[in-house]
Amino acid sequence: MTEAVVTRVVVADDQTVVREGIVMLLGLLPGIEVVGSAADGEEAVALVARHRPDVVLMDLRMPRCDGGEATRRIRAGYPGTEVVVLTTYADDDSLFPALRAGARGYLTKDAGAEEIARAITDVRSGAAGLSPQVQLRLLERLAGPAPATAAGTRPDTEAGAGAGTGAGAAGELPDGLTTREAEVLGLIAQGLSNTEIARRLYVSPATVKTHINNLFAKTGVRDRAQAVGYAFRHGITGSPQ
Structure with a gap:
């Protein structure tokens, strides 16, 4: 019998309550294992170096090293790890720099468990994990x-x-x-x-x-x-x- 594929995830968010909530949520989803959580981008990069996760769920606005810079460093140093941004912000100044930094997914924090799980699965399979709102924003930008x-x-x-x-x-x-x-x-x-x-x-x-x-x-x-x-x-x- 084929073993179920488990996606290993690191969560990065500077707000403790939010970070712990996301970790708890992901722990309830089948096929996902949280291997670490970080309070800023520096910790996120260090955890990726240590655990080599499949996906990082990354907040953008964090102290010491923000999510955009952490994404650039992770994608440059650990190309086997994909990044899904999970943030409050979907404005152009947040969205496009994150995608240029190498993020393959972008969700806002009103996303449900199913949408987060789908984005993680999508980026691991080589696709993009973008919310419908973000896809619409990309279309508008390309207009x-x-x-x-x-x-x-x-x-x-x-x-x-x-x-x-x-x-x-x-x-x-x-x-x-x-x-x-x-x-x-x-x-x-x-x-x-x-x-x-x-x-x-x-x-x-x-x-x-x-x-x-x-x-x-x-x-x-x-x-x-x-x-x-x-x-x-x-x-x-x-x-x-």
């Missing part, structure tokens, strides 16, 4: 004027444009994507998980995963965060339901 045609019209308003998928004038999709792959990509851009996409499309999660693997290979994106950016750039944002 820019749509390119105009010679006649001054937007390409996605030409006759024959695909409804809700940003297909071109003749209905073509970029990089050889199929209609279903574009549909899955659009739902990723809306912040849906694989399970939610499966329910929306009435298919199995395994089928969704196959579509995602295929569209990642065709578009050259490495994770869900890059997929969201790709979807927005190409107008493949799905149809809200």
